[in-house]
Amino acid sequence: MFPIMVDLSDKKIVVAGGGHVAYHKIQHLLKYHVHVHVVSPTFHHRIVELANEKKVTLIQKSIEYEDYKDAFFVIAATNSKSVNDQIANSAKPHQLVVNTTDPQKGNCTIPASFNRGKLVIGVSTGGASPTLAKQIKNQIAEQYDERYESYLEFLFEIRETIKQHISDPQEKRKWLKKAVDPIYLSSTKEQQRFREQLESVWNHDLL
Numbered sequence: 001m002f003p004i005m006v007d008l009s010d011k012k013i014v015v016a017g018g019g020h021v022a023y024h025k026i027q028h029l030l031k032y033h034v035h036v037h038v039v040s041p042t043f044h045h046r047i048v049e050l051a052n053e054k055k056v057t058l059i060q061k062s063i064e065y066e067d068y069k070d071a072f073f074v075i076a077a078t079n080s081k082s083v084n085d086q087i088a089n090s091a092k093p094h095q096l097v098v099n100t101t102d103p104q105k106g107n108c109t110i111p112a113s114f115n116r117g118k119l120v121i122g123v124s125t126g127g128a129s130p131t132l133a134k135q136i137k138n139q140i141a142e143q144y145d146e147r148y149e150s151y152l153e154f155l156f157e158i159r160e161t162i163k164q165h166i167s168d169p170q171e172k173r174k175w176l177k178k179a180v181d182p183i184y185l186s187s188t189k190e191q192q193r194f195r196e197q198l199e200s201v202w203n204h205d206l207l
Helices: 020-030 045-052 081-090 130-143 147-165 169-179 188-206
Strands: 013-016 036-040 056-060 073-076 096-099 112-116 119-123
Touching: 013 020, 013 081, 020 036, 020 045, 045 056, 073 081, 081 096, 112 130, 112 147, 119 130, 119 147, 147 169, 147 188, 169 188
Parallel strands: 013 036, 013 073, 036 056, 073 096
Antiparallel strands: 112 119
16 A cells, blocks of 8 residues: 555545444544544444534434545444445545455555654554554654654744745755754754754845
8 A cells, every 4th residue: 555644634534333443543533633424323432522522523323325425534443344345345436445344445544653743653564463553653652752743843944944045955955954963853952053053044145
């Protein structure tokens, strides 16, 4: 499968199923500030809590094609393999479908992942071993700790500044490469010094 990041904002997302597996998939989706439609005859009490918080919309019925025919992303997470397979088989070619009971019958999978602000790292074994994927994810998460959240904000700010004020491609690459020096990871003092150095460059160019 081809690794890709997908913007789900303003997209219709349907989760078929209201049990434990569905709840964990919904939890993962909500980290990305999306709204989820959940279709199931019954719901795990934690899913009901999410609905009370207006984070998901509950549709209490057995899943039918009409419920997901216009969805951008569908997660088949019922407790029935045959129902999950039917959802995957009936979805349109342009729809993204995860089949939780048989990943090979969907056209995408959800990797084990974690966020540090703008930094998103996902690990997939192609369905071979989700347990190993989670283990590798946890190991990487220890290395890329909470410091990276503010560090990515700094790098984003610097990149936007460089794009705005420096036109020479070689000069851009030089400053972008310099910004990822580990010295700027934890030190706000060094980050400010970098800003000042960068500002002196474009101010000099204006003279």
